[in-house]
Amino acid sequence: MIEENKRLPDVSWKKWGPYVSNREWGVVREDYSADGDAWNYTSHDTAEAKTYRWGEEGICGICDDKQLLAFSLGLWNKKDKMVKERFFGLTNGQGNHGEDVKEYYYYLDNTPTHSYMKMLYKYPQNAFPYDELVDKNAEAGKENPEYELIDTGIFDQNEYFDIFIEYAKCSQEDILIRISVTNKSTKDAPLTLLPTIWFRNTWSWGYDDYRPQLNATDANHITINHKELKVKNFYAKQSTEVLFCDNESNYQRLFQAADSGKFCKDGINDFIINGNQNSVNSEKNGTKASFFIDEIIPAKSTHIFEFRLCDKDLDAPFEDFDKIFNDRKFEADEFYKELQKGIKTDDEKLVQRQAFAGMLWSKQFYHYNIEKWLEGDPSEIPPPKSRKHIRNEDWGNFNSLNIISMPDKWEYPWFATWDLAFHTLSFAIIDADFAKQQLKLLTLEWFMHPNGQLPAYEWDFSDVNPPVHAWAAFRVFKIDEVEKGKPDLEFLEGVFQKLLMTFTWWVNKKDSNGNNIFEGGFLGLDNIGIFDRNETLPYGESLEQADGTSWMAMFALNMMRIAMELALYNKVYEDLATKFFEHFLSIANALDNMGENDFSLWDDQDEFFYDALKLKDCSSIFMRVRSIVGLIPMFAVEVIDEEMLDKLPAFKERMDWVLKNKPKLASLVSHWEVKGSDSKHLLSLLRGHRLKKLLQRMLDEKEFLSDYGVRALSKDYEENPFHINLDGTDYTVKYLPAESDSDMFGGNSNWRGPIWFPINFLIIESLQRFFFYYSPDFKVECPTGSGNYLNLDEIAQFLGKRLANIFLEDENGKRAFNGQYPKFQEDDDFKDYILFYEYFHGDSGRGVGASHQTGWTGLIAKILQPRFLENKMVKAQTETSEQTGVKVDAK
Known part of the structure; x- marks a missing residue:
């Protein structure tokens, strides 16, 4: 051994x-x-x-x-x-x-x-x-x-x-x-x-x-x-x-x-x-x-x-x-x-090994007791009273003395909840026990708020990150099961029980209109919106978020799938699986029928998802900015086969009743009664037509598709910026492929054009799951306008290869992330040392932002990992929800 x-x-x-x-x-x-x-x-x-x-x-x-x-x-x-x-x-x-x-x-x-x-x-x-x-x-x-x-x-x-x-x-x-x-x-x-x-x-x-x-x-x-x-x-x-x-x-x-x-x-x-x-x-x-x-x-x-x-x-x-x-x-x-x-080239091995090294080096001792921090220490001068109202005053329960995976130990030497969820996917390959421990940590009572909210990040624990914890927990659970040959049900059940509280917090706190349309705030996407999505709007408007709502649909499906897994061992969880199935249908309904006028966040004119501004008179207008906000509905997808349903008769019976007696809800998800290959059923916010329309834009090199992955904003806005006037104020969104031109959220990150690994990774995974339902005959033009048609698994591999091209040597021996510096590209003492940046230039692949954010950019290690590449593992992804990677050719 x-x-x-x-x-x-x-x-x-x-x-x-x-x-x-x-x-x-x-x-x-x-x-x-x-x-x-x-x-x-x-x-x-x-x-x-x-x-x-x-x-x-x-x-x-x-x-x-x-x-x-x-x-x-x-x-x-x-x-x-x-x-x-x-x-x-x-x-x-x-x-x-x-x-x-x-x-x-x-x-x-x-x-x-x-x-x-x-x-x-x-x-x-x-x-x-x-x-x-x-x-x-x-x-x-x-x-x-x-x-x-x-x-x-x-x-x-x-x-x-x-x-x-x-x-x-x-x-x-x-x-x-x-x-x-x-x-x-x-x-x-x-x-x-x-x-x-x-x-x-x-x-x-x-x-x-x-x-x-x-x-x-x-x-x-x-x-x-x-x-x-x-x-x-x-x-x-x-x-x-x-x-x-x-x-x-x-x-x-x-x-x-x-x-x-x-x-x-x-x-x-x-x-x-x-x-x-x-x-x-x-x-x-x-x-x-x-x-x-x-x-x-x-x-x-x-x-x-x-x-x-x-x-x-x-x-x-x-x-x-x-x-x-x-x-x-x-x-x-x-x-x-x-x-x-199974990795074919030495260059791929070099990149992956340094990615793992960066993740392991980015573990950090993290000590922070907010009660003591707010009150001050006995032998020190008491802190000014004003500081209690600046940040984190509601988190007196928080008390950490732990080793935690950090995004970047210089720029971000503090954990961020959704970053950490992505970290665990790569950690699970090399140390599944540490990955599980990290996911469990955030649900402990001295981290999680008593109301069920997970702490976002040190600068404001009360801010809201996308709810990807359940997704990560189930993926890590299944990777661990494959590695060890037995399921760690204690881990999965423990995290699930705590996330029940988190889900309830979201429902109670982030659905202000009670219509299953969620307003999560910036949701980790910082400056991607027309205005600061964390700010209260001045005239009583509210922002109905396509991404916030889609994240919650994804959360509901993740919780449903975990409950189904647990129900195989304890039938009590069948009822909870049903609860999350019905909640998913309610969110899907809201996404298509919002408010009194059945306003949908899907725009039939552009055939794309947009945020909508709900005005004081209850009317709504689209914020027609083509960004990854409109792609996130792809992430709410689950495939269930007949064999699994047969093992859960109570759940199946209730599902059948709901789909039969609530046809309006049933019609909103991809046709449940239409079985895919091998008698599989699809739960998704997208029917085949909508999926193809989103992919048509996403795979368009004039819009989202770069040589190095999927951009955060359509490149069309480079020459034709989006403009809108709201209550006399002009707002503009322009494609910015690299650094931000704004101080919003400190100006140290930009979601208006660059390539971000976590979103790209979820796109790849979602395509693989859709592929598991649809036959290989379901094809989409890739790139758009090329005349080349690929099935969804081939598109996932295509995107994975473009992401890998950020790091791997090209035909000239250069690495895109090194950008314009000859010394980095050509000097033997620099060119093979890899930096895993926070995000990447939407056109050139140059590294931007924090230079050691191996945490989520370290997902390249997962994409390159051969044990998760074979097609047989795609089946395991749904049947056992094993996370797959993407096969990458070095050139």
Whole structure:
């Protein structure tokens, strides 16, 4: 058996991992301001001097699962104004398109137990251009792309270090660290390395004054004394000195107040940069410590530095170092070799393995107790009362001390509920137990609101994400069942019971007119609408959302399918399956017959779904913007075969009664009585005609279809922007293939044109499910106007190939996501390192937004996964609801 698979069931192998955030400054949980301006309450420059309340940050860091002790790497090139202890990036106000990290680092490898991990950081040898990046982005304006680190020219002469950081676990509490530094320039270059360990400050807040201790035995050995940690020693193979300070704020620097003689958090930085001997503890103890390594790295050469964190006292800590590293690297290769059987090209394997690495590296220790955050801590000055009314005041139940998959540990170092649902689909391939744990986590009573709402994201837990949790839970359940050969009914039933509350919350809170048309707000799509869909409209209008309503139809079908699965083991769930079946029919009815005039969100004129504005006089007008809002009705689809219905006689009897006695409802779903191949029945918001009409637009290269996937908005609006005047105010929506031109939702994301992976993934899955019902003879022209007709499964594969083309080498050896930069496209030291951006340019495939949003963009790993490609698995997708992927040809 593969060694990594042997370790997976033992959760103790996951106690230590890459759980240190890439950014703790500028986040809500560290914000104690009166006005909620989190970005300016803590900043990159003050971060080195301010002790954090809720978590720690670092470069390539690791910690235990309670973050009692953290390790990360500090660096200094003898020219920077500060030691490089954290990645630099712009605040929301500084970036011309919102916040953005301005560093180059790559997640290269990781195993599910973190037994082996590898990443790369490219550190310039010349002074880091902090001010230039801020100033140039401020000058750029919304009409220009972001000014990036590579635009400064700092890499032009290859005057930088490639710093590879690798970890290998000898055992659960014995972690080997190897840092390989390569000087890429033609000149010798100095480098100071500061491998650093420190305790998260748990003693300053008035709850527990226990203070752990670090001590130096000699220049190569630090002892670790913490009552809750088994790790006791930190060894260095090369070191000239050990530097100590404390993880305590420098109040003199921050607030011009006395420091009471403490050796503050920035003491080591002050010693390195300014030579201040008094900023470090000469007695060689404290709560933060660094090995001090000062080297000249010869041109074009590599120096290797080795360290070990362990629970044993070792006389020769590096004697078995190479063997352990070689074993863990071999086991990682063995794990992925088995996983990637059937993938045809090395390039596909490279992309998928780095996608998995990025997801695994993006796990983070997430600590946030809202009750304590609102009230303040006993030993601290009480927060301003005004802050209780800024955000999250209704979430006093929320209390996290968990490892959670993050969208991006720099730009989004906080979970987002619908992002996390997509993460679990890829995680399920490599670690289904972790995927299930993540889905279950959000339904626990210290996460879920007592009213049933799931927390959206840290900036506003009360906002609304698309309700995809049930969809993800059932997909993960079935993937896990296929992998392990038995169903985890306890997981599925537990999540289902909690989601009953969530469904009820949606019905009670997001259907303001009581007509089964839902107004979810922005629903994760940020600026896709004509106006901010989160805002209350000024003259009593309400926005009836095609996407909100469709998400709820999808939610109802997902819950119905879960109830049917559970009913195979417990007949009580047949009644709940019936409840969700009828609710789905009610939503389908509302989508076609909204209000007194039977107004439908399907526009017969354009043959497309649109949002509608309901006016004070109860009349409605279409918001005729052709966007992915109109494609989301495709996602509400379920196929049930006769064999399943025969196992659930009570459910079948009730279904038959409803469809017979409520013909108006029955007529709104794709004809239930018309069986597909192998006696299958289809539940969908779309009949065949409407499906074909949506696909006709979606597959039109002049509208939605790009060489790299499906755009979020029709390209037709590039030359012909949509205009509408409402109550004297003009609104315009224009196709923007890349960065946003608006500050709406911070300006750091754009749904008015680019390609987004989660929506594309759901389109692909929905097409596969429709294909399972329709025969292969059901064909659609693809692309529209080409004269080439494909069945729905072939179209799904066609779209998957275009998504993969974002990352895979083209015929010229270039990768679309790397955009216009020759160095990224052609340099051997850049071109095969993959960044999984937040979204992608609608025409060129260039990466845009957060550069490490492997979370949902990591779905490319699922699309490339061969175990879910065969046609026989399409059948399993519906019969066992196993999520399939899409077969991709490398070229």
